[in-house]
Amino acid sequence: MSNENPSERAVQLREQLWTHNYRYHVMDDPIISDAEYDALMRELRAIEESHPELIVPDSPTRRVGGAASDKFAKVRHPVAMLSLGNGFDETDVRTWRERVFRLLGEATALSFTVEPKIDGLAIALTYEQGRLVRGATRGDGEIGEDVTANLRTIASIPLALHAPTSGDSASPLAQIPASIEVRGEVYMRLDAFEQLNKRLAATGERVAANPRNAAAGSLRQKDPGITAARPLRFFAYAVGPFNGIELRSQWETLQMLRQFGFPINRDARRFEDFEQAIVYCREWMQRRNVLEYEVDGVVLKIDSFAHQRELGVVGRDPRWAIAWKFPARETTSRLLEIVVNVGRTGVITPNAVIEPVNLGGVTVRNASLHNADYIHERDIRVGDYVTVKRAGDVIPHIIGPIVDRRDGSEQIWHMPATCPACGAALERAAGESAYRCINVSGCPAQLIRRVEYFVSRGAMDIAGIGEKQAEFFVEHGLISDVADLYVLTAEHLRDLDGYGAKKITNLLAAIEQSKQRPLMRVIIALGIRFVGEVVAQLLAQRFGSFEALMAATEEQIDDIDGIGPEIASSVAAYFRDPVNRALVAKLAAVGVRSEAAAAAPPRGEQLTNKTFVITGTLPGMSREQAAELISAYGGKVTGSVTKKTSYLLAGSDPGGTKYTKAVELGVPVLDEAGLLALIGAPSAIGDLSSREIQLPDTPGQMTFDV
Numbered sequence: 001m002s003n004e005n006p007s008e009r010a011v012q013l014r015e016q017l018w019t020h021n022y023r024y025h026v027m028d029d030p031i032i033s034d035a036e037y038d039a040l041m042r043e044l045r046a047i048e049e050s051h052p053e054l055i056v057p058d059s060p061t062r063r064v065g066g067a068a069s070d071k072f073a074k075v076r077h078p079v080a081m082l083s084l085g086n087g088f089d090e091t092d093v094r095t096w097r098e099r100v101f102r103l104l105g106e107a108t109a110l111s112f113t114v115e116p117k118i119d120g121l122a123i124a125l126t127y128e129q130g131r132l133v134r135g136a137t138r139g140d141g142e143i144g145e146d147v148t149a150n151l152r153t154i155a156s157i158p159l160a161l162h163a164p165t166s167g168d169s170a171s172p173l174a175q176i177p178a179s180i181e182v183r184g185e186v187y188m189r190l191d192a193f194e195q196l197n198k199r200l201a202a203t204g205e206r207v208a209a210n211p212r213n214a215a216a217g218s219l220r221q222k223d224p225g226i227t228a229a230r231p232l233r234f235f236a237y238a239v240g241p242f243n244g245i246e247l248r249s250q251w252e253t254l255q256m257l258r259q260f261g262f263p264i265n266r267d268a269r270r271f272e273d274f275e276q277a278i279v280y281c282r283e284w285m286q287r288r289n290v291l292e293y294e295v296d297g298v299v300l301k302i303d304s305f306a307h308q309r310e311l312g313v314v315g316r317d318p319r320w321a322i323a324w325k326f327p328a329r330e331t332t333s334r335l336l337e338i339v340v341n342v343g344r345t346g347v348i349t350p351n352a353v354i355e356p357v358n359l360g361g362v363t364v365r366n367a368s369l370h371n372a373d374y375i376h377e378r379d380i381r382v383g384d385y386v387t388v389k390r391a392g393d394v395i396p397h398i399i400g401p402i403v404d405r406r407d408g409s410e411q412i413w414h415m416p417a418t419c420p421a422c423g424a425a426l427e428r429a430a431g432e433s434a435y436r437c438i439n440v441s442g443c444p445a446q447l448i449r450r451v452e453y454f455v456s457r458g459a460m461d462i463a464g465i466g467e468k469q470a471e472f473f474v475e476h477g478l479i480s481d482v483a484d485l486y487v488l489t490a491e492h493l494r495d496l497d498g499y500g501a502k503k504i505t506n507l508l509a510a511i512e513q514s515k516q517r518p519l520m521r522v523i524i525a526l527g528i529r530f531v532g533e534v535v536a537q538l539l540a541q542r543f544g545s546f547e548a549l550m551a552a553t554e555e556q557i558d559d560i561d562g563i564g565p566e567i568a569s570s571v572a573a574y575f576r577d578p579v580n581r582a583l584v585a586k587l588a589a590v591g592v593r594s595e596a597a598a599a600a601p602p603r604g605e606q607l608t609n610k611t612f613v614i615t616g617t618l619p620g621m622s623r624e625q626a627a628e629l630i631s632a633y634g635g636k637v638t639g640s641v642t643k644k645t646s647y648l649l650a651g652s653d654p655g656g657t658k659y660t661k662a663v664e665l666g667v668p669v670l671d672e673a674g675l676l677a678l679i680g681a682p683s684a685i686g687d688l689s690s691r692e693i694q695l696p697d698t699p700g701q702m703t704f705d706v
Helices: 006-026 034-050 089-106 190-202 211-218 224-228 250-259 274-285 305-311 372-377 444-456 467-475 484-485 502-516 519-525 532-542 544-549 552-559 565-576 578-589 625-634 657-664 672-679
Strands: 072-078 085-087 112-118 121-128 131-137 142-146 179-187 233-243 267-271 295-302 321-325 329-342 346-360 361-367 387-390 399-400 435-437 613-617 634-636 645-648
Touching: 006 034, 034 329, 085 089, 089 274, 089 295, 089 305, 089 321, 112 250, 112 274, 142 372, 179 211, 190 211, 211 224, 233 250, 233 435, 267 274, 274 295, 295 305, 329 399, 329 444, 346 387, 361 399, 444 467, 444 484, 444 645, 484 578, 519 532, 519 544, 532 544, 532 565, 532 613, 532 625, 532 634, 544 565, 552 565, 565 578, 613 625, 613 657, 625 634, 625 672, 645 657, 645 672
Parallel strands: 085 321, 613 634, 613 645
Antiparallel strands: 072 142, 112 267, 112 295, 121 131, 121 179, 131 142, 179 233, 295 321, 329 346, 329 387, 346 361, 346 435, 387 399
């Protein structure tokens, strides 16, 4: 908390929060991140709790958002659309649970619903005699905006309620209510958001910073035709006032909404045991980075409406629910400089140097800017305040500038004309976004990156060589290509900082040992475009040696099941190049394996005619080992999910594209134990069905908007 006078600081915080509320809820143009906003709100709450005399009726802690826009007619909600209290770790959630039991009594039997929390735009839909008559945004929680015409364009919002299917005439679900207000969220899927931004950039329009802003901006268009052209979706999670039915719980409400024809998130769960709810929350949070929509947490609610009424509301938050927020992965910082890096294939990549900022528990100083087109399409300038996003463990990237924070000192950036490492001219092939240094054999930066890739764990796996050592070898003229690593001697390494006699001996031994890596790993190490583990394995299996592979035609390579024409063209082009052919011959001359080992006899036929795709990090084996295991039992591994794929084998941090494709095509998704169960391995526990990973087929959230 600040050391300023509490009264003065409270005034400052209220003014800041009012401003940011207005920009977020009315302008759809926030200039700070959710994490920064939460920090301001927590500070004001702390002051008001310590000094109750400073609380004013219109404090942001007493309210639920900002004023409605003047673009649309105002609508007063018959019952306020509340927000939620936030928990930022498991301790906060357990504290909430203890508070609930203190209020209701320790002996109270409670059930809990757990629901994903999508970051979208909260709305309320009013139905009379089963027909949609009005749709409004949340606004400040009490007064929203009438956007009925625009909401009618969203296909997932029913214009008329579906007749319930319950066969029990006494059930509250047996009839359509005379009137009901359905509450939910309008949102945009990540793939749709990216496509929308591409279209906006192509026409010179301002791109959206994130899917939530894109959804809000699309819904609040004066012309419903524009909204209709935007890829908006809706899910329902609660009800406001209703007449003609009886509802007893949140879970019952969700089932009713589904019967009425509303999309509901199928990841919602009901638990009678709090510890089971906590376990589910932990498990669900691990999927954050593979979902097809933005999620900023999960919500726990007391299921019973009777208990909800007894607990009531305090300030702006209901006591009967809490949002367990994910660690922040989006914030703001200042762009200090744009530098360019040279990759192993000559691609020139711009990267941002930003003011250090904490993001998800990590201090971030650098962020990706993708390519020059990305920078210019979003009008990102040196000196801008920018939105920075970090998803999972990948490098953070810049989403876009905060234009309203510009002061005129910002500078437009341009891609340099020459390579910063060797001075060669940069070229850009037609139809490509990347600039490249054309000095393939003479650019020291490219050689350093090629060495790093060659010695990496997934390739030749030479321990003791990294970026520092690669730079030393190149800068001192010790190597001119990766094959020269195998002619290094102790004399060459004596001047390497930190390398004594024992370390030099170990490094030379690691280099020598790498000569026995299988042919598939050597193919990977060459760094051929589009060639990873799966393609390298297919090439090694099909041709068996570098001699045969270099003699193969593009048509022969393309004929391999699992390799398409683009990959085949890249592989054939690589081996047509005399420089590359000379490198392969040089590697063979120094003793690196150039032929595949004799195939091991099959261990079984359990996977015969089964095709697998592998993604993510497996707990007990590498992806290469998994591919070998699948082959040993008669199966086949390919690089992309298709209708012919039998299973997607997924570990932690899997690729979102493969996950999404598997879900769309109905391809079963297995973990490592599921694979072992298929082949009947002793370590497999349980049957196959219990090892399948259940993925969402209906995105959604059931909570209040924050």
